[in-house]
Amino acid sequence: MSGLTDEVDLLVTGGEVVRPGSAGHEVERLDVAVVDGRITGLLAPGDPRPGVVRRELSALGCLVVPGFVNAHSHSYGMLGRTQADLLPLEPWMVYANAITANRTEREVALAATLSCVELVRSGTTTVLDHLGGQVSGLGAAAQAYLDFGMRAVVAPMIGDVPLHHTVELTGAQWPSALWEELEAAPVPSAGALLDATKDLLGSWHGREGRIRVFVGPSGPQRCTDDLLRGCAELAADFDTGVHMHLIETRNQAATVRRLYGTTAVEHLDRLGLVNERFMGAHGVWCSESELRLLGERGAALVHNPWSNLYVGSGIAPLTAWRRHGVRIAIGTDGANCGCDLSMPLAMRLAASLHRAHAFDPAQWPTPGEIFTAATAGSAAALGWADEIGTVEEGKAADLAVIDASGTAYVPRYDPLAQLVYGETGGNVRHTVIAGQVVMQDRVIASVDERDLLREAQEAATALRQRNDGLFRAADAQAEVLSRASATAPVPADWPGAG
Numbered sequence: 001m002s003g004l005t006d007e008v009d010l011l012v013t014g015g016e017v018v019r020p021g022s023a024g025h026e027v028e029r030l031d032v033a034v035v036d037g038r039i040t041g042l043l044a045p046g047d048p049r050p051g052v053v054r055r056e057l058s059a060l061g062c063l064v065v066p067g068f069v070n071a072h073s074h075s076y077g078m079l080g081r082t083q084a085d086l087l088p089l090e091p092w093m094v095y096a097n098a099i100t101a102n103r104t105e106r107e108v109a110l111a112a113t114l115s116c117v118e119l120v121r122s123g124t125t126t127v128l129d130h131l132g133g134q135v136s137g138l139g140a141a142a143q144a145y146l147d148f149g150m151r152a153v154v155a156p157m158i159g160d161v162p163l164h165h166t167v168e169l170t171g172a173q174w175p176s177a178l179w180e181e182l183e184a185a186p187v188p189s190a191g192a193l194l195d196a197t198k199d200l201l202g203s204w205h206g207r208e209g210r211i212r213v214f215v216g217p218s219g220p221q222r223c224t225d226d227l228l229r230g231c232a233e234l235a236a237d238f239d240t241g242v243h244m245h246l247i248e249t250r251n252q253a254a255t256v257r258r259l260y261g262t263t264a265v266e267h268l269d270r271l272g273l274v275n276e277r278f279m280g281a282h283g284v285w286c287s288e289s290e291l292r293l294l295g296e297r298g299a300a301l302v303h304n305p306w307s308n309l310y311v312g313s314g315i316a317p318l319t320a321w322r323r324h325g326v327r328i329a330i331g332t333d334g335a336n337c338g339c340d341l342s343m344p345l346a347m348r349l350a351a352s353l354h355r356a357h358a359f360d361p362a363q364w365p366t367p368g369e370i371f372t373a374a375t376a377g378s379a380a381a382l383g384w385a386d387e388i389g390t391v392e393e394g395k396a397a398d399l400a401v402i403d404a405s406g407t408a409y410v411p412r413y414d415p416l417a418q419l420v421y422g423e424t425g426g427n428v429r430h431t432v433i434a435g436q437v438v439m440q441d442r443v444i445a446s447v448d449e450r451d452l453l454r455e456a457q458e459a460a461t462a463l464r465q466r467n468d469g470l471f472r473a474a475d476a477q478a479e480v481l482s483r484a485s486a487t488a489p490v491p492a493d494w495p496g497a498g
């Protein structure tokens, strides 16, 4: 291979590189040369070596793959595992709000750093963090990603319609005192939310080439038209993306149709949001017509199969997504609903789950398709495909080096399929982001994990005490909200799971 320079900052040696070829992925013994954070050469065994190698990283016995790109996550979930279990999404959300509220900037940063640890340990080099909490304090998360060495898109999650107005329950179905209490709670204005998002964009978008900011409306039914229009304008002004939860549950599909007299995607399209900048998370209950429009507009959906199971949302119609040409990314969702942030485990489930409903095996996604969705597909959804998602000369050196000497890979037949079906993340040996070795031999460079975990335990205890009133209030709301989740119908024109 060409691209040799005399001096390289990093040479990843002895591994087998997985990269796109003319007939699927190719696995080839290549050394990866890196200068200034970019891949400058892929060197075959007989090629000349660079004269000066500032750092060598052994990948002997390993697969070298593009770092995974987690296209939907919430770092706040790192401080809230199991704080809402055995509940569907609508009641689950009131507990999620209770763990997100009243956090200090240090706690915001701590949650982001904890997510980095879990991400790089399982080979993820880029994350989209749909950030919860007060927008004004969320720069702390961006700073934490920068300090850790992560590549991240942060999208402050904003909404100006309260949760109790986004479910299929009338006021009469709530205990009157609780309804009055919810009605009296302050709701942020669209203008204030847009101003805060604009400040974050101005301060952080594009920082050091590793941090980007997306506009992050929480979901169509959680935002007024004014807020959604403002989001479309901000995304255009800053030439950035829009990230939003989209028709995750049957309740949401019903609410949107009642509120707008049309589907969510049609409503968003009228407000100027559905285009190649748009990425919706979940899309479990999107109708055929919504998927058709998403495909026509070049928009992306993020598949989060663990979260969809954990909160009982359902099984996304992946076969229909593919049929309509919707661009597909993969995410884990937050650790408090997606179980963990392992992209290899998300790939395994995405590759297997749809076989239960798509009875024609010709419709089943292949391991290569799922691997592509978790790397280049997610990168494209983030508008970052020119730099990340594949191991190629000229791209950023974002790599996961995976030890392939164990039982998941031996005996060896098809290493890529063995990775998709058998990898947990536990075999990831090194992780490289923008040419920096953020984890070597499973030791993370930028933080002391023991100190970090000790602080996380203390912070979680303090947060739980601080928000005790919110947790107690959540119990009463959850009981009512569970009814909305249980009774919402399957939307018309839904293509079916599989």
Ligand SMILES: [Zn+2]
Binding pocket: 072, 073, 074, 130, 245, 281, 333, 334
């Ligand atoms: Zn989410």
